[in-house]
Amino acid sequence: MFGVVLCLLYMQAFLLHAFCRYCLFSATPTFLLAERVVPIPPSHEPLVP
Numbered sequence: 001m002f003g004v005v006l007c008l009l010y011m012q013a014f015l016l017h018a019f020c021r022y023c024l025f026s027a028t029p030t031f032l033l034a035e036r037v038v039p040i041p042p043s044h045e046p047l048v049p
Contacts, residue, residue, distance in 0.1 A: 002034040 005027045012019050 001030055005030045 008023060009027060012023065
């Protein structure tokens with residue numbers, strides 16, 4: 001889903017040179033949900049000093 005949204009935003013920005021308000025509103029929750037799903041890589045520092 002995230003990839004589709006990126007593709008559609010690319011088309012709006014670089015092919016159509018216009019943005020659909022409803023498309024942007026629907027892309028916002030997708031970005032916010034993808035942010036929570038993508039794991040954050042662990043740091044390489046030890047937890048106990």
